[in-house]
Amino acid sequence: MPNRVISFGEDFFMLTPESWEEYRLLRNKVTKLVKENKQEHQAQIMRKFEQNPKLLYQIVNNQSKVKPGVSPLQTSEGTTATASAAAEELANFYSTVFCPKECVTLKLHPLLSPNDTLQDMTVNAESVLLILLGLNTKKSPGADEITPLILKQCARSLYTSLTDLFNLSLNCSMVPMDWKCGTITPIFKGGDRSDVSNYRPVTLLPVISKVLELLVANKLTKHLEGNNILSIAQHGFRKSHSCLSNLLLTLDDWTLAIDNGNPIHACYLDMSKAFDRVNHSILLQKLKQHGVTGKLLAWLENYLMDRVIQVRVDGALSKPVAVTSGVPQGSVLGPTLFLIYANDIPNLVRCKIILFADDIKLWASIHTSEDCVLLQEDLNALYDWSLRNKLPFNFQKCKMLNIGKCVEFTYTLGPHRLAWTTDEKDLGVWISSSLKTSLQCTAVYKRTSKILALLKRIFGRFTRQTLPSILNTYIRPTMEYAVQVWSPWLQKDIVLLQRIYHRATKLVTGLQSKPYEERIESLKLFDFCYRRIRGDLILTYNILHTPNHPLQKLFVRREPRISRTHDYLLAVPHSRGNSRRYFFAVRVCFAWNSLPQNVAHSPNLNIFKTNLDSFLSTQPKIEPPHSA
Template identity: 25%
Template sequence: MHRPVKTMLTGLSEDVWDIDDLRKTAVINNELLRLNVDIAALQETRLADSGILKEKDYTFYWQGKAPDEPRQHGVAFAVKNSLLSMVEPGSNGSERLLTLRLNTTTGPITLVSVYAPTLNATLETKDRFYENLTSVINSIPDKEQLILLGDFNARVGADNDSWPSCLGKFGVGKMNENGQRLLELCAFYNLCITNSYFQTKPQHKVSWRHPRSKHWHQLDLILVRRSAINCVLHVRSYHSADCDTDHSLVCCKIRLNPKRFYRSRKQGNPRIDVSKMSQPDLTQKFAEALEKELDATQTGDSAMGKWETLRNIMHCTALATFGKRTTKTHDWFEAKSSVMIPVIEAKRAALAEYKRSPSQRNLQILRATRSKAQQVARHCANEYWQQLSNDIQKAAISGNTRGMYDGIKKALGPTKSKTAPLKSSTGEIISDKQQQLGRWVEHYSDLYSRRNTVTSAALDAIECLPIMEELDAEPTVEELSKAVDKLASRKAPGSDGIPPDLLKQCKCSLLHPLHKVLCQCWKEGAVPQDMRDAKIVTLYKNKGERSDCNNYRGISLLSIVGKVFAKVILTRLQKLAERVYPESQCGFRAERSTVDMIFSLRQLQEKCREQQMPLYVSFIDLTKAFDLVSRDGLFKILHKIGCPPKLQSLIESFHTDMKGTVQFNGSCSEPFSISSGVKQGCVLAPTLFGIFFALLLKHAFGSATEGIYLRTRSDGKLFNLSRLKAKTKIRETLIRDMIFADDAAVVTHTQEELQSLMSRFSMACKDFGLTISLKKTNVLSQDTVTPPAITVDDYQLDVVHQFTYLGSTITDNLSLDAELDKRIGKAASTLARLTTRVWTNPRLTTATKMAVYNACVISTLLYGSETWTTYARQERRLNAFHLRGLRRILGITWQDKVSNFEVL
């Protein structure tokens, strides 16, 4: 690029336009110059063959059909003459696709002028076009900037929730079939539709008006890679540009950023190499070294002294035995390291021998060891992915939603974290890394230091239950062993640096020393300090501004040994919880899942419509529910429901005098006190919150009669219909609240009853020190004449037509279309993220790829499908996505002429 500074400062503009013959190039030249356009993409030129035409200010490059074919379609570029020195026209093109390459100081940029088939085109024509477009995208290196401009003849809609990686929050209209296909392509190649990322006037979002309906639509789109979306400054339509075309000019202004210089990140504490822990000889070596060190070291009498000695010996011995983890290897390699490392060592030895003595025999040995290493690598990779797929499938079949998504997360691999400047508490932008760390400390210190209380009246109203003395019995080795077995492998360690894999792989040698520490903690009624403390890392919630600390979730990294001890306590705490849990609570309880709650709500909707009864649902959101639980109130509640003294003392010990540090950008803050809320990341937290919330609900609705009554007859015999008609054989069930952890939904038949229940719930929250998030609490009404007006603290709650409840979209008209949009969007994103790890991985067989596809993509697509009532057209949409996914994975194109039946 010979003139980089001027172009970079003024910005680069690309535009989408339709022209219909060569004589208009002079008119287009003047219009582009008037609007100060640098490069324009033109569609439906209807020019034959290919060529170049230079006007006064712009040069036109076009591509069309052969001269002897009908004058249809055609694409072109108009480039300002001052930029010709950096233009490299594409060597190949078609009447629908034309590429142009710019060589700039920031790197090469490829532009593609696109003219897609219309909605009424044949399926074969669409398949051929998208196959060609896919080939063009694949031919461009991922590191190069890519911009697609054109008339895509697709309505992508405005559903940012379903397609968050492709669509911004300012789309237009509803998605059609062509739009879904384009969005699937965008999800697969990480492309963004820039038209939807800028808030403009409605008339500046649309580019074409339907000749019959006179409705405006957005068909002309500009796509860029997601990594370059920050370079796009603005996108809008210009209806003033006049060249006798039915499409309006769409202009996108882009800033070319210089290449970044990366700084080395500060290294943290050395981490133990867990990949070697599956080797029996090393685990035996660790056991012998551990026993020797423990015999030679004097331990303290207190739990703290015993633990500090054991912790230091465990970490030092493990580091000496298994070594430091220096680089991150493939997950399948870590899982199969005991098989892979010997063949790699054999290959390395053969290479060294060949270099020492380069004979024909040594060359053959080297080739044989290389072949063996590749064979074993393929076998290990396939075995790993097959096992992971089976685990995901089993979790999905058994209703273990958490296990299913943990497996999918493992399959997708790590995600790249993005950073953004933070705002101070007064709204000022903070860009300095050290000041940002201080802002995080300020945020979490304020959040975890709020002293909420439970009123004495609320505590007095709780019924005292008999104390369960048997829960104070000293834990056994078997209990500790089961707790270790429940640990998840390859999780981040806490501040002590001890990973869960060390406890699991070396359980035989560590079980008895750990049991001694646990028993000492039980006697003292307290746990060591580092089992209380937390290292907090922040994760963006994927909604809201990145600069706002409230849009992040703090994840606490805790001591793994502390988690094991907490799991032992949890089995006893759950027996207390079952005393007070309402039937409507399905969160963190055995044999209950989110799908059960979704099914219940959908069934309630269908039965209300069947009986022609209105339905009112209030979806309640609590502000930082887990973080704002009153600890004093929680401990008093535990005593009320029969928690024995030692068990309560240990539970309190996990929370008392707790300290936290924030880890951000490779740095760690000074410790600060955490005095409110249940302990984030601790296995006790969900059950403790469940107990607290159960008593809150009882306080709110204990004497309430509002709700929905289900009346059933279930005691009649199959052929004895007279008994089914008996009025005395009716069973009545009240459905009022539907709870999953802190997600609450309240249901009634009338607006007055819903208002009464919401007022009761609001008062109970105040008595228990919790706060309702009024802006996030929504009301949905079904088959009602007018929208309900429900108020909480003089604030009228928003009435919505659809709501995402536990990951599934609930609508007031019972339509599944919105839910299918989101499921297809998420499945398309999952399909895209597995491209390099699975679909294009040469080590994996087709059978393995299909197993991963069924486990990850299909599980995501059909989440909650057992609750659906579908129509044939909706099933066709799902099937169409399924077949396109299979064809993409198998590499089957439209030219292969393979039927859908053969694909399946």
């Protein structure tokens, strides 16, 4: 490269034919060297990945253009010059979300009789040992710098002493101050790197304290679930509940209403920094209302008191900042405590409601204007709840979605008029007013295309051994997240998403010129159509074989008519329109009912997956149901 610049830098436009030939040869030589160097670099990366597939994230992050750490931050006095100054600026910003300490008294009626209350608890040594042996050694330590690796490797030497320590803490209703200090690592979210609001706080707590928290959280959860106290509308942080169950139950009601010709008015409500603004005095009252009393309630009160956070930037720590409200971020107990705090929300409304932690969906099927009035009354009730419980709504993120035939009505949330939208991102899935899945399919395609382009730039080509790991780590999590909710049924969307697999398999060395079907077979992969049907069937197996699964209401069982069919046959619901016909609870019935006995009657999920893969591999090419 330098020779080329020196030879032709000044007289480039006055070259003789001989000089042009010399330039061309040098140019080609340099181009070849650059290409060979790039290929060798990519080959080194691929060899490193093949030797240790667990390094995939590290390799991609090192090769990506995203800079780690915190950049100089804009302040009222200029720009931060040191890591310590940046840490202080971030700590001051994060502290603004907390609410001042305020003692609030609510009139709450106990949900349980005194005989069913949870007054105290004792930690079992075997439970402590089990948790220590199951610690994830990749997790970071808290302020005490005691890593999960140390605790796991020394578990059998430490567990009896830790059990005594935990029981002493619970019996005295005291939490050590060192366990109340959270260390925040700022993670850049995107946008202007000098803006403090573009850094997401990730809080690290001492691992030992989280072990005790897990034991307490398990006890609380067992108490709440055992007494059926938690609302069935809450799908956050509960066993067998998830974003997927939340979305499927929502879409089941919406598609059925649209199929019957009834429009839906849906309210998407968002609380502002809900986890950070929980009022401690109200939370303690609600814990008592839910049957938590005695020493355990006193321990939880002490657990919430006198907590502090510090921000770490490049090794520099900010001064401690008092945490005056909220459930501890990064904790194990925090989610359970928030569920208790928000547990009474569904009891306030008469319309249909569903929650995922602090994300609320409220809707009504609109037959007359009275239904709109009823929905508005429920919004008023929720606004009043937010005032009483000191959790304000984020009005900018609260929206209305009209599904089906347009019915005009103006809704308000307190003083704020709710804006109408034609589509909304609901727990990571785009929902449109037509209930078509095209918007979500396009979003998934764009995101996976960017990921695939980045991987191609880093690795160049894949081997037959590495592509499955690449797909499992980077492509499938995006393409298959809640796919049972938005499985494409328009032909254009099916073709669009199938392109990702076409492009990915073409990047395998030696398979570029092979037909797609041959590439898939050579790599022993199921294509996206198979993967979607497989995902539908696995979820159906889980629903039918899990006692009290929240999605069991989606299905109606029917008796087998011939002896060769299995015992878990499903009645196929009647449907008129495409949004209902291609909804999970309808479309999966055909595939599920066609399974042989040995698959449907599998004794557990792992055996079911094995039997299902064997069955699907013997079937002709699957063409999923679709509409033009």
